[in-house]
Amino acid sequence: MLALDKDTFESEVLEAEGYVLVDYWSDGCEPCKALMPDVEELAAKYESKVKFSKLNTTKARRLAISQRVLGLPTLALYKDGEKVDEVTKDDATKANIDAMIQKHVG
């Protein structure tokens, strides 16, 4: 998974063509760390269709808020730079993330 920061977010997500999944997480978020292996499995599954990336919000708080992310974990799916869907908190499970990608990407 591609590690994003506040300097690369724009080019890697907002200016990217096609589908990009962003895993918003932080150092203090234990549920985020628990979920990450599942997200990595999905990254392998959708390797050719979706670019998987992650953003540590500890160092990019304003950026996260600008993307209307104020709770972790949040998994957001972008298409051509526009956020098209997301799952957050208790809904952020492997099954739900998979379903979200299926719905948009197929």
Place this chain on the structure above:
Amino acid sequence: MENLYDVIIIGAGPAGLAAGLYAARAKMKTLILEKNKAGGQIVTTNEVANYPGSVEHATGPSLIARMVAQAEEFGSERKKDTIIDVDFTEKIKVIKGQEKEYKAKAVIIATGATPRPIGCPGEKELTGKGVSYCATCDGDFFTDLEVFVIGGGDSAVEEAMYLTKFARKVTIVHRRDALRAAKSIQEKAFKNEKLAFMWDAGVEEIKGDGIVESIVFKNKKTGEVTEYHADEEDGTFGVFPFIGYQAFSDIFKEKIELDPSGYIPTDADMKTNVEGVFAAGDIRVKSLRQVVTATADGAIAAVQAEKYIENNFEE
């Protein structure tokens, strides 16, 4: 029988991990099932000051990491799976997970509890959008912003104080005119300059288009309704409800006896009303839900499960 465990423990919080340690140490074939990551609610706690022996800035995650290592050292197996159904009607208990099915001679339910929502309009839609039940997860989003903590018990006041590390101002909103939290916690809270208090107030609604923008309070005594809007420059603020917990027991409805709130009644040996099924930790009907009482429950449940197996199954 293939894949038959002596004891299956559902939930890997402090109760489940302590049960796993005791069961495995008694040489029972032990499996701990957990839907998420080990730890339960305590991993979202930044400071654990009241668990005997947890000193030198013990945090929830550090304490749990040691419990996991200890349970595994004695041979407990651990699997990640979400339990969707159980069958306790036969002598061999069946537990159905999303991934696979498990069988055991005895079961220890240690599924715990989760924070209880306020239940007001807007709360669910704005969860993760300013509404949060996890201060350690989301606290730093509110750096230099305002935060409202709902509740007046130990958790509410402790989490409010933790949030003052980030927020410009934290207001504790309580439906009574005095806190319920322990005196020592209250003393600290009243000295904290970033903490404010709103008494006799309940939350009627949380509003916002995509993120929290305003919150509606109602005074319990006067009936007066007020709406607080986010500072224009901030654009948003945080709402952290800590008004108690709800039992994680939906899958056990009609399988074992539950009290009206969904908690599991047990005797002093952690036995439920079903032979071979035990309960431990926050999921039990009990007066004190803490790590120290959870681990004690887990130890008792494991020892009783061992006795039950000895008496009811032939070698």
